[in-house]
Amino acid sequence: MTCDDFQGRYLAGDLDPETSAHLAGCTWCRSRIDDLDQLVKQLSTDAMWTAPTPELEDHIVAALAGAAAPQSLRKPGWMLSVAAALIAVIAGSFMLIENRQPDWEIALPATEGVSATATVAGWNTAAGTRMVFSIDGLSPAGDNEFYEIWLTAADGRHVSAGTFRAAGTIETSAGVSRRDFPRIWITLERNDGDEGISGPTVLDTGR
Ligand SMILES: [Zn+2]
Structure with missing residues (x-):
């Protein structure tokens, strides 16, 4: 599993033995956990969940850019692929909001x-x-x-x-x-x- 895969899956809440094993063996991803948790928190605010906008990808990329990636990960599309994973999460969450308790x-x-x-x-x-x-x-x-x-x-x-x-x-x-x-x-x-x-x-x- 690549660090990309791990981060995408971690952000998607996909914590199976494979992702756990990657985390245990990868100092880079361990060093990113706080940022990732922060990002999840930031993305789970009501405003983000109720109003996904076309600017969402930019917003996520900007949030991810706050954390420096090691040289090996600075490949084109790295952040975009995580952003894409997050947008999938948010699309899923958008359905969740449909399932939230009625007002x-x-x-x-x-x-x-x-x-x-x-x-x-x-x-x-x-x-x-x-x-x-x-x-x-x-x-x-x-x-x-x-x-x-x-x-x-x-x-x-x-x-x-x-x-x-x-x-x-x-x-x-x-x-x-x-x-x-x-x-x-x-x-x-x-x-x-x-x-x-x-x-x-x-x-x-x-x-
Ligand atoms: Zn890793």
């Missing part, structure tokens, strides 16, 4: 006459609100119908947060924050070209 989770009660249970988990993001609905027992929409998710503000403005046809897990997002648009409700709409709210409400957090 809020609430029940979505069924309206009278509707037998269904539902909860919605939400994540406040820079883009608005990401939501995952877990809906059980709602009958599938008919041929010319669909369910539509709405978020409504205290002053009555509302935005659609997507449509679906059957119960299950529905992932969606809206370009508003739930703080401003606290009511979440679902109507059964006819596929009639009318984009307003006209169908009956089936699930509703209430105002």
Whole structure:
């Protein structure tokens, strides 16, 4: 295993016997551990994880450049290859953030006459609100119908947060924050070209 491989794998959190053996036998990599740990810490700040930017590679290369490599490692692309490994880590972490605990989770009660249970988990993001609905027992929409998710503000403005046809897990997002648009409700709409709210409400957090 080369020092490159080791550092890429160490930064990726890949600590198998092979990487451990390299670390035990390589003074150079041992001397780099503090820097690598520092870099991992720096990269695990929220800002880096939530907003990977095109400048990320430059940023990582700049961070790596802080540590001097011995002559043997000063080959073209050394830092870029570690940067590439890190970007892969961050891409993975970007998925992790999708799996982080929701910022809020609430029940979505069924309206009278509707037998269904539902909860919605939400994540406040820079883009608005990401939501995952877990809906059980709602009958599938008919041929010319669909369910539509709405978020409504205290002053009555509302935005659609997507449509679906059957119960299950529905992932969606809206370009508003739930703080401003606290009511979440679902109507059964006819596929009639009318984009307003006209169908009956089936699930509703209430105002
Ligand atoms: Zn090494």
